[in-house]
Amino acid sequence: MFKKAQTDIYHTDSAVSIKGVTKTFIQWQRDNTGKGILRNLIKPEKRVVTALDNVSFEIGKGEFLAYAGPNGAGKSTTMKLLSGMLLPTSGDISVLAMSPQKQRRAIMRNLGVLFGNRTELWWDHPVIQSFEWKKVVWDIPDAQYRKNLAMVTELLDIGGLLKTFARELSLGQRMRADLAMLLLHSPSLILLDEPTLGLDVMAKRQMIGFLKQLNERSGTTIVVTSHDMDDLEEMARRILLISGGKIAFDGGFAALRNELGCTKRAVVNFNNGTQRQIDYQDTGKLLHELSGLDGVADISFTQTSLEEGLANLFAKWRS
């Protein structure tokens, strides 16, 4: 960060590669007893917190990855490490085949970062002014800026917001405007930390729809964290579960359901008023079983929510 940027080019096809990364923080401890205050003056008590513990994973180009875990699991720390805001205690990080520690500026030309609890918009200016500011700071060519502005204005439906001051936007509008600004320099990798935080159902649907479309149409690699598992399942194809600084699961959502023992259930209502519940994993076998039933009036399907399964799992990890 301080020396002249060295060119660490990683020969990898991955958009993100993390190898054996550990990140520890030191937390000050203090109790409010007289003895504790005196002890703190002489020898302050510190505790080492391991946010990431020898974590390794890769994210391929064009992937849509959900990064989930309980509070304090290390999600935001990972996002900050990937965007060069933090340095790892040990391990190797490559983002777009470059080192965030040594090539921050070059990475930022192709990376978009959005934290749900903060905005990059200029508060006391209309949204379009922030966009123009970004064009100059990122040195975006005119044609690319105009094309991207037209694209985000249409897809995120922000035409009516461009002349509005950022401070007067609702949370949902602000998130859309922030996301639009994020995309103006055509990033090939997007890191979104809790982008649906505090959004209502409508705003959330709009955000999810847009991100899916962006990933499918443009092949943009997207990494998203959220506590809402339904949102993540709808958006991403792969999920990385992190807990206590370690990767606890890496795979698809169907595999996660199996792992968590989330059951699928068919509820069959018969003409005579009776009901039968069939738990199943294999849909083919279920259809075979259903075809043998007589007097069926109605069938409904339910499944244990992923959120419920994960809540149980997180509780187990904590204990």
Added chain:
Amino acid sequence: MADKITIGRILRLLAISAKMDLVWLLRDTKYAILGIAGDMVNNVATVSGVFLIASRFGGIGGMSADEVMFMMAYSTLVTGIFIMFGAGNSIHISRIIGRGQLEHLFIQPLPLGVQLMTRGFNPFTGGGNLVVGTALMALAVNRLGLVITLWWIAQLIAYLITTMVIIIARSYLVSSMAFYAPAAAEEISSTAIDGTWFMSTFPLSGMPKYIQFPMLTILPEGLMAWFPALCLLGKPPLNLTAYYPMFFALAISLAASYIFKKGLRHYVQKGSNRYLSHGFRR
């Protein structure tokens, strides 16, 4: 690869900051006029106080009333430049550090130095003092009968840059404490710089040496206006070389650079869990 930072790029960054400042000022005519007038009245009032005392007593500590006016004009020019480049806490950087807002800067594809130099440029809302300072300087030069040459103007610019380097280095030096104690040191820059600012407009010529020397070293308020003004008038005080402010600026900026980078290293290793959204964007 990261693109090169050219003069043209810096000018474009300054231009977008200036444009944003202008449209902010012009959002409302009433605010615009009140803002500019308020700044000017405030500055003229500060200058007038010392100048009236100097006029009443025929000068202060060996400096004539017109020389005092010249020194005040220099001080006002410095204040003008400080305000013109210091918006968004670019100079009072302990606020950005203490509030965990450096992360907004890390995600921009520009060196931190370029961002901090250009993002706080506000020539329209912050230009009032510079206008007053320029007018006062013209008046003082006229009353003193100084012969203005290109060399003298170059010297004035060099001293103004030197004074700004000292102010920024001082701010960044004390602001480095915010890397280690973000809550306690969030306001340390404004306390250190603004808290002693009033002393920089006081002519030190009549003071004993044991006050003058500390004011040129430990608490360098004497380098904010008094020393450079006397150098520009051809009377460097205390038998010191006229280049003393430049040497001091070099020393303090090297120290500030070392300490600040060390703090920045601590920040990117430790991170900040004290993010406050207010104050980052105007």
